[in-house]
Amino acid sequence: MPTNILVFCETEGGQLRKSAFELLGKATQLAAATGGKVSAVVFGDADAASLGAWGASTVYVASGPAFGTYVAGAWVKALQAAIASSGANVVLGSASGVTREAFPRLSARIGAGLSVECTDLRAEGGAIVGRRPVYAGKALVDVKIKSAVGLYTVRPNSFTIGAAPGGSASVVALDAGITDADLDVKVVETLKPATQAVDLTEADRIVSGGRSLKSKESFDAIVRPLAKAAHATPGASRAAVDAGYAPHGDQVGQTGKVVNPSLYIALGISGAIQHLAGMRTSRVIVAINKDAEAPIFQYATYGIVGDLFEIAPALEKELTKALA
Amino acid sequence: MKIGVCLKQVPATDTRIRVNPTNTGILTDDVKWEINPYDEYALEEAIRLKQAGKGTEVVIFTLGDVASEARIRDGLARGADRAVRLDDPAFAGSDALGKARILAAALQQEGIGLVLAGRQSVDTDTGAVPAMIAELLGWRQASWVDKLVIEGETFTAHRAAGGGTREVVTGQLPAVITCDKGLNEPRYATLPGIMAAKKKPIVVKNAAALGIDAGSVGAAAALVVEEAMSLPPARPAGRILQGDAATVAAELVRLLREEAKVI
Ligand SMILES: Cc1cc2nc3c(=O)[nH]c(=O)nc-3n(C[C@H](O)[C@H](O)[C@H](O)COP(=O)(O)OP(=O)(O)OC[C@H]3O[C@@H](n4cnc5c(N)ncnc54)[C@H](O)[C@@H]3O)c2cc1C
Numbered sequence: 001m002p003t004n005i006l007v008f009c010e011t012e013g014g015q016l017r018k019s020a021f022e023l024l025g026k027a028t029q030l031a032a033a034t035g036g037k038v039s040a041v042v043f044g045d046a047d048a049a050s051l052g053a054w055g056a057s058t059v060y061v062a063s064g065p066a067f068g069t070y071v072a073g074a075w076v077k078a079l080q081a082a083i084a085s086s087g088a089n090v091v092l093g094s095a096s097g098v099t100r101e102a103f104p105r106l107s108a109r110i111g112a113g114l115s116v117e118c119t120d121l122r123a124e125g126g127a128i129v130g131r132r133p134v135y136a137g138k139a140l141v142d143v144k145i146k147s148a149v150g151l152y153t154v155r156p157n158s159f160t161i162g163a164a165p166g167g168s169a170s171v172v173a174l175d176a177g178i179t180d181a182d183l184d185v186k187v188v189e190t191l192k193p194a195t196q197a198v199d200l201t202e203a204d205r206i207v208s209g210g211r212s213l214k215s216k217e218s219f220d221a222i223v224r225p226l227a228k229a230a231h232a233t234p235g236a237s238r239a240a241v242d243a244g245y246a247p248h249g250d251q252v253g254q255t256g257k258v259v260n261p262s263l264y265i266a267l268g269i270s271g272a273i274q275h276l277a278g279m280r281t282s283r284v285i286v287a288i289n290k291d292a293e294a295p296i297f298q299y300a301t302y303g304i305v306g307d308l309f310e311i312a313p314a315l316e317k318e319l320t321k322a323l324a
Numbered sequence: 325m326k327i328g329v330c331l332k333q334v335p336a337t338d339t340r341i342r343v344n345p346t347n348t349g350i351l352t353d354d355v356k357w358e359i360n361p362y363d364e365y366a367l368e369e370a371i372r373l374k375q376a377g378k379g380t381e382v383v384i385f386t387l388g389d390v391a392s393e394a395r396i397r398d399g400l401a402r403g404a405d406r407a408v409r410l411d412d413p414a415f416a417g418s419d420a421l422g423k424a425r426i427l428a429a430a431l432q433q434e435g436i437g438l439v440l441a442g443r444q445s446v447d448t449d450t451g452a453v454p455a456m457i458a459e460l461l462g463w464r465q466a467s468w469v470d471k472l473v474i475e476g477e478t479f480t481a482h483r484a485a486g487g488g489t490r491e492v493v494t495g496q497l498p499a500v501i502t503c504d505k506g507l508n509e510p511r512y513a514t515l516p517g518i519m520a521a522k523k524k525p526i527v528v529k530n531a532a533a534l535g536i537d538a539g540s541v542g543a544a545a546a547l548v549v550e551e552a553m554s555l556p557p558a559r560p561a562g563r564i565l566q567g568d569a570a571t572v573a574a575e576l577v578r579l580l581r582e583e584a585k586v587i
Contacts, residue, residue: 012487070485072465078344097486101467104455108421116450129551134449138341138556139350147547155428166532185464187497188480192541193488202487205586248470248506253363254446263586274337281558284584286576292564299564302579304572305472314573322577323587 212268271296362442417543
C-alpha cells in the first residue's frame with residue numbers, strides 16, 4: 001500500500017521551522033520507497049508554497065485568528081481536517097510543545113496509533129517502523145502502528161537536511177470549521193527566554209556546566225562565554241541547576257531536556273546516568289573534567305583531563321578565532 | 325472539587341537498563357521502583373491545592389499491579405487521602421490510548437474535577453496519556469506546567485511552549501494538567517504520615533467495575549505494537565588530549581573542525 005504522508009510544518013515568527021525541512025526530507029524518502037505522495041499542513045502565515053521545493057505536492061494552510069498562537073482545540077480540529085483532505089495514512093510532526101498535546105489528542109479523537117519522539121523512521125515491507133528511545137535513551141524500541149492512520153513525532157535533529165529536491169506545490173486553504181467553542185485554552189501571555197540562543201532541544205551545539213562551576217557568577221563567566229564563542233546554547237547538569245547556577249529550563253538529562261546536538265561540550269560534569277540519558281545521542285561529546293575516572297569520559301569522543309577554569313578560557317579563545 | 329493524581333511506579337532513574345532475552349522489555353529482577361519523578365510534582369501540587377482550600381480530596385489513580393501499592397502508600401503518606409488502583413488481566417499490554425481509556429473511566433467514575441499528572445513517565449517516556457485522557461473526557465489541558473493557579477472555575481498555567489518560550493494559558497475546569505520540574509519542591513513522607521497512610525483506603529477496580537469493554541483495552545486493542553527493544557549502540561572509544569591548556573584547546577578545535585567536522 002502506498003504511504004501517503006502528511007507533514008505538520010510548524011512556524012515561528014512567520015518563518016517555517018528547520019524541523020519542517022528535516023521532516024519533509026524524510027517523508028519524501030519514505031513515500032518514494034512505497035509509491036506514495038507527500039503533503040504538508042501549515043498554520044498561520046508562512047511561505048507555504050515554498051514547501052513544494054521540499055517535496056510536498058499539496059500544502060494545506062489554515063489561517064485566521066485561531067492559528068496565530070497555539071490553541072489545542074482549534075489546532076487538533078484543523079489537523080484532523082488536513083488528514084481527511086490529504087488522505088494521509090502517516091502523519092509526521094516534530095516533537096514540540098504543540099505536538100506533545102495535539103498529537104495525543106488527535107490520536108484519541110480519530111483512533112490513530114501514536115509513536116512520539118522517534119529518532120528514526122524507516123520503510124520496511126510497505127510499513128513504517130519508528131524507532132524511539134525509552135528509559136531516557138537507555139534503550140530503544142522499534143514500533144509499528146496498526147491503525148489506518150499512524151501518527152509520529154520526531155525528535156529535532158534526527159535527520160540531516162539535504163538540498164531541496166525542487167518541485168512545486170498546490171496551496172489549498174483548509175476550512176476546519178473553527179468556532180468559539182474550539183478556542184478552549186487561550187494563551188494570554190508569551191514569556192520569551194532571556195537569551196537569544198536556540199532552545200536546547202533543537203540546538204546543534206551545546207556547552208553545559210556542572211556543579212564544579214561553584215557559583216552562578218563563575219557559571220556566567222565561564223560557561224556562557226564559551227557557549228557564545230562556540231555559537232552554542234548553554235546547558236547545565238541538575239546539580240548546577242539545583243544550586244541555582246542556571247535556570248530549570250537549562251537542565252539536560254532524564255528529568256530535564258533530552259538533547260540531540262552534533263556537538264556537546266561538558267564542563268566539569270561527572271556523567272551521572274541521569275545526565276548521560278539526556279545527551280548520549282549527541283554526535284560528538286567533549287568532556288573536560290579534572291578526574292580522569294569520571295564516567296563522562298566513557299562517552300566522550302574527545303576528553304581533556306584538567307581544570308576547567310584553565311581550559312575553558314583557552315578553548316574560548318581558540319573557538320572565537322576559529323569561528324570568527 | 326476532587327483532585328485526581330495519576331501516579332505510576334518506574335525504575336529508579338539510576339537503574340542500569342538491561343533488555344530481556346526476548347527483546348520485549350527490560351529485566352526487572354533487580355530494579356528498584358520509585359514514584360515517577362514528575363508524578364511527585366503532581367502529587368505535591370494536589371496536596372498544596374487542597375491545603376489552600378481549592379480541593380476537597382486528593383485521590384491517587386494508579387494503573388498497576390499489587391507491587392505498585394508500595395508507591396501508592398508513599399503517596400498516601402505524603403498527604404493524599406485515598407487511592408484507586410486499576411488492575412485487570414485484560415489491561416495487560418495496553419498502549420497509551422488503552423491506558424488513557426482505563427484512567428479516564430476511573431477519573432470520571434470518581435467525579436474528579438482536576439487531574440494532575442507528571443509531564444511524562446520516565447520509563448516509556450511517551451507523555452501522551454494525560455492529553456489522551458483530556459480528549460476522551462472532553463476536558464481542557466495544559467502540559468509541562470511549572471506554575472499553576474486555580475481561581476474558581478478557571479486555571480491559569482505556565483507551560484513550556486518550545487523554543488525556550490513559556491506561555492501563560494487559561495481555560496475552564498475540568499482540566500488535565502501535566503507537571504514539570506520547577507512547579508514545586510515535593511515533600512517527603514513524615515513518620516506520622518506513614519502511620520496515617522496505613523489506614524487510608526486503596527480500592528482496586530477492574531474492567532467490569534469501571535464499566536469498560538475489556539476489548540477496548542489491552543494488547544489486542546493496542547494500535548501501537550512494540551516490535552523489539554535494543555540497547556543503544558556503544559559509542560566508539562574516545563581520545564584523551566594531552567598537553568597544557570593552550571595546546572589541548574588548539575588541538576581540540578582542530579579535531580572538531582577537521583576530523584569530526586562539527587564546527
Ligand atoms: C530522580 C533523579 C533525576 C535526576 N535527573 C537528572 C537530570 O535530568 N540531569 C542531571 O544532570 N542530573 C540528574 N540527576 C542528578 C545526577 O544523579 C547527578 O547528581 C548530577 O548529574 C551531577 O551533576 P554534576 O555532574 O554537575 O555534579 P557532580 O556529579 O558533583 O560532578 C562534578 C564533576 O566536576 C568535576 N570537577 C570538579 N571541579 C572541577 C574543575 N575545576 N575542573 C574540571 N572538573 C571539575 C568533578 O571531577 C566531577 O566529575 C538526577 C538524580 C535523580 C535522583
